[in-house]
Amino acid sequence: MAKIVRRVKAKIVRLYRGGLNIEQVKAVVLEDYPKITTDCIHSLLRKWFIVRADELWAVAVKQVGHCAICRKTPDLEAHHLISRDNYLFRWDERNGVCLCSHHHRFAPDIAAHGPAEAEAGFDDWMREQMREHKPEQWQWYLENKDRKDTYKPAIDDLVAVCDKLQATMKVRTRGIRNGR
Numbered sequence: 001m002a003k004i005v006r007r008v009k010a011k012i013v014r015l016y017r018g019g020l021n022i023e024q025v026k027a028v029v030l031e032d033y034p035k036i037t038t039d040c041i042h043s044l045l046r047k048w049f050i051v052r053a054d055e056l057w058a059v060a061v062k063q064v065g066h067c068a069i070c071r072k073t074p075d076l077e078a079h080h081l082i083s084r085d086n087y088l089f090r091w092d093e094r095n096g097v098c099l100c101s102h103h104h105r106f107a108p109d110i111a112a113h114g115p116a117e118a119e120a121g122f123d124d125w126m127r128e129q130m131r132e133h134k135p136e137q138w139q140w141y142l143e144n145k146d147r148k149d150t151y152k153p154a155i156d157d158l159v160a161v162c163d164k165l166q167a168t169m170k171v172r173t174r175g176i177r178n179g180r
């Protein structure tokens with residue numbers, strides 16, 4: 001079937017967010033795309049909310065405002081301690097560390113992703129610095145890092161993740177504004 005234009009994608013999300021179920025969404029969108037299927041709407045919604053959850057998670061992790069290793073503030077990125085392939089923890093803030101792009105991907109001595117020496121340096125940093133400065137997060141990581149799971153979130157799970165991240169950030173931003 002024809003590629004769905006962004007305007008219609010946004011419309012599908014809006015309708016679904018507005019409380020329509022997938023069948024009802026389909027009935028409306030049939031005007032634009034007579035051949036659209038519920039499967040297609042389902043996978044479109046799923047992809048859309050995964051992208052949105054990824055964005056929100058990254059913004060939430062970067063709210064700390066500096067690289068955990070060098071404290072620099074430009075070019076910040078959000079690093080997943082436990083691979084993002086594991087949907088159980090992909091949008092868990094405890095699974096995130098704010099790093100500059102250098103320490104996320106490029107530094108030859110300490111980088112979360114890179115050549116073996118760089119990744120070994122990052123592991124050392126985690127063992128020494130996280131244990132000391134972020135003991136709860138370190139503990140959480142140790143308890144969960146080897147957990148394998150085949151959990152695959154449903155669309156409504158993804159919507160809940162997005163709402164939760166958004167609400168957390170709102171509270172935090174308000175706290176900062178009030179000087180807390």
Ligand SMILES: [Zn+2]
Pocket residue numbers: 067068069070071072099100101102103
């Ligand atoms: Zn850095």
